[in-house]
Amino acid sequence: MLLLGLLLLTVLAGARLLWGQWKLRSLHLPPLVPGFLHLLQPNLPIYLLGLAQKLGPVYRLRLGLQDVVVLNSKRTIEEAMVKKWVDFAGRPQIPSYKLVSQHSQDLSLGDYSLLWKAHKRLTRSALLLGMRSSMEPLVEQLTQEFCERMRAQAGVPVAIQKEFSFLTCSIICCLTFGDQEDTLVHVFHDCVQDLMKTWDHWSIQILDIFPFLRFFPNPGLWRLKQAVENRDHIVEEQLRRHKESMVAGHWRDMMDYMLQGVGKPRVQEAPGQLLEGHVHMSVVDLFIGGTETTSTTLSWAVAFLLHHPEVQQRLQEELDRELGPGAGSSQVPYKDRTRLPLLNATIAEVLRLRPVVPLALPHRTTRPSSIFGYDIPEGTVVIPNLQGAHLDETVWERPHEFWPDRFLAPGASPGALAFGCGARVCLGEPLARLELFVVLARLLQAFTLLPPAGTLPSLQPEPHGVNLTVQPFQCCETAVEKASSGGWVVKTGPDSSLLAAPQCSAAVPAWERRAQAQPPQAGAW
Incomplete structure (x- = not known):
């Protein structure tokens, strides 16, 4: 009976595919x-870029039973997502999206509509208007506390990805709930980790390729439902607490701001009402999009700097020129970030080489359109290959190399598309860029980053999964302090010992390391 059912489903799917092809x-x-097994390729974005070299920047392929269009250049991505954004602003409603998006009220996964636009406007206002006066001071405060924790571990190998993940989760917790208690941060951090790990499992991904498999027993699907229920329970508890203590006309955090924005009459062109469920899913988006993506980018930045100590030395010299040597209280306000051009260039280069979500989230056409002279029917799934666009040899010189100076040259190529573009651009991009700037500036101002003896991190992403996740690694932070003689020394532990910890490469005083710095050379990817 099971075999007969599978055969019938296969015949029906084949007939539907043939009918679709006949209409086009x-x-x-x-x-x-x-072929239709392209998802089995070990490095899918690079594989897709290789196909573009043979077929051009726009082509179609089948991911299981789904026919999709892939865009592999900055020009084609911007034509679709910016110039013709209304045509390409939709989102396909695949099984896993429906399960985790609470009746399609999610911003990242929800389909395009006028109510979706109102939902996005409310969440963006909460982030940029409601929190604009407190966002940077909060990021600075929590980053300073992070550096103090790192100082207590100076000279000892640290799994810095976990530290970054907890830091970014703490920032989101404070902005969203106004709560800095470690207990709540740990609860949300564990919840996000569990949800993402379960969602990324092959047993769930295969349902998005072959939806009919959801009718068969699947332990992974049960685990995902449990993770979603746990997520919703935690968010609902915070919603309840905020409603009980909220004062009308005053907001303490983003949740207060958004709760006071729902239920109000909308403008004529936006039918429907924003409800509490929209606030619920905005919180989910902020935690999922604002924790692991930013912490992974910070981890990639550290990994590249460990491979390129000459860039790290130049960054420290740049910070010294603007702020004075050592880990003082001075800081460069984010609005004055152009004072640190090399730091900005380094962030841009990390985002170019390692966009955390290299294929973004799939789009769907809301009406018939065209790209690069090709017809794109309504309802077509479109995948922007962001990493492919970042490695396009017609746009980038030596595209596979880590070379921040490319962004310092006159007439340099514009920044990468790591956060997407157009109507579906990442909502948290301003916060993520602020965090990247503040955390890296503080970290490099306070420490010299060193690899544990003889062990450099891999610059190849985790082999499994579509996202560009850094492989686990450790690094040592050697704290730089001002000596009474006026020189600079390197602390390797809380006891202020000048000896390098035996687990780490030999530490060199910051002034001496910078004096020995060689002219920068572009290193291999």
């Missing part, structure tokens, strides 16, 4: 790549 026979479609 009169259109000028992008070229089709043969």
Whole structure:
């Protein structure tokens, strides 16, 4: 009986595919790549870029039973997502999206509509208007506390990805709930980790390729439902507490701001009402999008700097020129970030080489359109290959190399597309850029980063999964302090010992390391 059911589903799917192809026979479609097991490729974005070298920047391929269009250049991505954004602002409603998006009220996964636009406007206002006066001081405060924790571990190998993950989760917790208690941060951090790990499992990903498999027993699907229920329970508890203590016309945090913005009459062109469920899913988006993506980018930045100590030395010299040597209380306000051009260039280069979500989230056409002269029918799933665009040899010189100076040259190429573009651009981009700037500036001002003896981190992403996740690694932070003689020394532990910890590469005083710095050379990716 099971075999007969599978055979029937296969026949029906094949018939549907043939009928769809017959209806498209009169259109000028992008070229089709043969095969349907492309997701099994170990490095999918690079594989897709390789296909573009043969077929051009726009082509079609089948991911299981789904026919999708892939965009592999900055020009084609911007044509679709910016110039024709209304045509490409939709989101496909695949099984896993429906499960985790609470009746399609999610911003990241929800389909395009006028109510979705109102939802986005409210969340963006809460982030940029409601928190604009407190956001940077909060990020500075929590980053300073992070550096103090790192100082207590100076000279000892640290799994810095976990530290970054907890830091970014703490920032989101404070902005969203106004709560800095470690207990709540740990609860949300564990919840996000569990949800993302379960969602990324192959047993869930395969349902998005072959939806009919959801009718068969699947332990992974049960675990995902449990993770979503746990997530919703935690968020609902925070909503209850905020409603009980909220004062009308005053907001303490983003949740207060958003709760006071729902239920109000909307403008004529936005039918429907924003409800508490929209606030619920905005919180979910902030935690999922604002924790692991930023912490992973920070981890990639440290990994590249461990491979390129000459860039780290130049960054420290730049900070010294603007702030004075050592880990003082001075800081460069984010609005004056152009005072640190190399730091900005380094952040841009990390985002270019390692966009955490290299294929973004899939788009869906809301009406018939075209790209690069090809017809794109309504309802087509479109995948922007962001990493492919970042490695395009027609745009970037030596695209596979870590070379921040590319962004310092006159007439340098514009920044990368790591946060997407157009209507679906990452809502948390301003906060993420602020965090990257503040955390790296503080970290490099206070410490010299060193690899444990003889062990450099891999610059290859985790082999499994679509996202560009850094492989686990450790690093040592050697704290720089001002000596009474006026020189600079390196502390390797809380006892102010000048000896390097035996687990780490030999530490060199900051002034001596910078004096020995060689002219920067672009290193291999």
